[in-house]
Amino acid sequence: MDSYDMIVIGSGPAGQKAAIAAAKLGRRAAIVERKDMVGGVCINTGTIPSKTLREAVLYLTGLNQRELYGQSYRVKQDITIADLSSRTQHVIAREIDVIRNQLARNHVHMYVGTARFITPRTIVVTNEAGNSVELSADKIVIAVGTKPAHPSTVEFDGETIVDSDQILSIAKVPSSMVVVGAGVVGIEYASMFAALGTKVTIVERRPTMLDFCDKEIIEALQYQLRELAVTFRYSETVREVQRHPAGTLTVLESGKRIPADTVLYSAGRQGLTDELNIAAAGLGASDRGKIEVNENLQTEVEHIYAVGDVIGFPALAATAMEQGRRAAYHAFNEPVGNKLGDLQPIGIYTIPELSFVGRTEESLTSANVPFEVGVSRYRELARGAILGDSYGMLKILVHAESRELLGVHVFGTNATELVHIGQMVMGCGGTVDYLVDTVFNYPTLAESYKVAALDAVNKMRAIAKVTQTGPYHPLPE
Numbered sequence: 001m002d003s004y005d006m007i008v009i010g011s012g013p014a015g016q017k018a019a020i021a022a023a024k025l026g027r028r029a030a031i032v033e034r035k036d037m038v039g040g041v042c043i044n045t046g047t048i049p050s051k052t053l054r055e056a057v058l059y060l061t062g063l064n065q066r067e068l069y070g071q072s073y074r075v076k077q078d079i080t081i082a083d084l085s086s087r088t089q090h091v092i093a094r095e096i097d098v099i100r101n102q103l104a105r106n107h108v109h110m111y112v113g114t115a116r117f118i119t120p121r122t123i124v125v126t127n128e129a130g131n132s133v134e135l136s137a138d139k140i141v142i143a144v145g146t147k148p149a150h151p152s153t154v155e156f157d158g159e160t161i162v163d164s165d166q167i168l169s170i171a172k173v174p175s176s177m178v179v180v181g182a183g184v185v186g187i188e189y190a191s192m193f194a195a196l197g198t199k200v201t202i203v204e205r206r207p208t209m210l211d212f213c214d215k216e217i218i219e220a221l222q223y224q225l226r227e228l229a230v231t232f233r234y235s236e237t238v239r240e241v242q243r244h245p246a247g248t249l250t251v252l253e254s255g256k257r258i259p260a261d262t263v264l265y266s267a268g269r270q271g272l273t274d275e276l277n278i279a280a281a282g283l284g285a286s287d288r289g290k291i292e293v294n295e296n297l298q299t300e301v302e303h304i305y306a307v308g309d310v311i312g313f314p315a316l317a318a319t320a321m322e323q324g325r326r327a328a329y330h331a332f333n334e335p336v337g338n339k340l341g342d343l344q345p346i347g348i349y350t351i352p353e354l355s356f357v358g359r360t361e362e363s364l365t366s367a368n369v370p371f372e373v374g375v376s377r378y379r380e381l382a383r384g385a386i387l388g389d390s391y392g393m394l395k396i397l398v399h400a401e402s403r404e405l406l407g408v409h410v411f412g413t414n415a416t417e418l419v420h421i422g423q424m425v426m427g428c429g430g431t432v433d434y435l436v437d438t439v440f441n442y443p444t445l446a447e448s449y450k451v452a453a454l455d456a457v458n459k460m461r462a463i464a465k466v467t468q469t470g471p472y473h474p475l476p477e
């Protein structure tokens with residue numbers, strides 16, 4: 001039996017970073033991954049394919065150039081799935097190669113197969129041919145991720161009724177599509193297909209979508225999606241999804257029936273703990289397959305860590321990587337920085353994209369934190385005009401007394417990149433005055449920080465002016 005200082009189960013972003021961090025600390029590390037899944041959901045079916053598809057959609061439809069060249073502007077008239085998937089396959093192959101190379105040059109041993117616990121310190125890896133090898137380690141990291149949830153009321157066929165893995169291999173761009181679930185996956189794909197000209201209907205159980213985001217920005221997103229002919233059916237629950245010879249039928253609890261060429265069922269994901277035999281390690285999982293951990297990412301069994309999507313919220317590649325690194329550092333007594341706190345950015349790659357870090361207006365209001373809002377609109381920035389983005393905006397939330405930055409919300413071109421400027425200022429405890437006094441390159445979208453900061457301080461000055469004109473004298477009754 002081969003033994004290691006650390007075995008990592010799963011080579012998604014969480015597992016990769018755990019294994020490499022252990023290797024960098026001079027430990028013997030191994031990683032186990034199933035055939036054809038190096039890089040995890042992130043590289044093969046989730047983040048990277050969907051983000052590459054989005055880039056292909058934006059390029060081929062010419063959508064972002066239409067403000068400049070007219071509404072009929074297109075790079076390609078009839079866009080096929082082959083046009084879209086060639087770019088995706090190219091990026092996936094390249095990313096897998098990078099990961100394999102990084103693991104190899106850090107001497108992380110890769111075992112191909114499915115891992116199962118035999119004891120709390122031993123696992124067996126079985127490959128597709130049925131051959132097995134037993135491995136043991138002082139520390140084990142579970143980074144097995146999730147798979148799309150498949151309720152029995154939905155007749156998945158992988159062609160017309162698909163989950164978010166299967167959507168990448170549909171045969172043609174559908175003329176109509178129902179998207180079940182307005183979570184991040186559903187909304188990102190809904191916007192891509194709407195941009196391709198598919199008539200999209202989104203069905204969501206809750207009364208709104210993405211309720212953890214800024215309300216004003218979600219309204220702006222909904223407006224843009226409606227412009228692309230997307231229909232929203234909120235507060236509606238899907239009872240079943242049927243497959244018929246002439247197409248699909250989505251039946252709602254309210255009795256409505258929606259026909260469509262394709263249904264994307266994107267209503268949540270399930271932790272991949274079922275094949276792991278975690279009971280043999282002394283562990284259990286929730287009914288959604290999630291494993292509980294403490295703030296050091298340790299499970300109930302001290303030497304076993306769990307990281308990434310399998311531990312639940314926020315279920316992002318970005319966070320998964322950092323959890324992986326932190327778990328390995330903790331396992332080998334290497335200090336890590338501050339607790340993984342509130343300053344994790346959220347980036348949603350809809351068309352247009354949005355991103356935020358820190359607090360929302362709603363959460364500050366309900367916590368009685370006094371704040372001021374500063375807004376900058378891309379249509380007033382020279383870079384916005386050059387890019388042809390008239391709808392983008394950046395909003396900062398500033399503490400009314402301490403003048404600290406409490407939140408940054410961005411909508412439009414490069415939102416997911418721009419947010420990091422605010423994140424850095426917030427991380428360093430910066431105030432709105434830092435942004436006011438800073439010179440930004442011109443013409444850039446980053447300049448929107450200065451414009452928004454000036455907007456906020458102008459409003460704050462107006463309040464100060466009112467309160468500094470002498471004591472408050474109520475008018476006589």
Ligand SMILES: Cc1cc2nc3c(=O)[nH]c(=O)nc-3n(C[C@H](O)[C@H](O)[C@H](O)COP(=O)(O)OP(=O)(O)OC[C@H]3O[C@@H](n4cnc5c(N)ncnc54)[C@H](O)[C@@H]3O)c2cc1C
Binds near residue numbers: 011033047048051309
């Ligand atoms: C459509 C979609 C788009 C997304 N877009 C974004 C985005 O834009 N930005 C972002 O930050 N996040 C995004 N995410 C989320 C992101 O993909 C996940 O947060 C991330 O992949 C989680 O990483 P992980 O390492 O926990 O698990 P995964 O990437 O799921 O990897 C887990 C790996 O473990 C392997 N495994 C499981 N069980 C075993 C076993 N028993 N033995 C051996 N191996 C096993 C699996 O084969 C898999 O390869 C998206 C997700 C989806 C579905």
Ligand SMILES: NC(=O)c1ccc[n+]([C@@H]2O[C@H](COP(=O)([O-])OP(=O)(O)OC[C@H]3O[C@@H](n4cnc5c(N)ncnc54)[C@H](O)[C@@H]3O)[C@@H](O)[C@H]2O)c1
Binds near residue numbers: 181183268316347
């Ligand atoms: N850009 C990104 O960072 C990104 C992109 C995609 C996915 N992700 C991550 O992947 C994870 C999975 O995303 P997801 O969107 O699949 O799941 P989710 O759980 O976030 O969303 C599912 C949505 O479906 C709705 N729903 C569930 N059952 C329903 C029914 N029967 N009828 C109507 N609506 C129903 C829920 O109310 C919910 O809003 C998330 O945690 C997300 O953070 C991140």
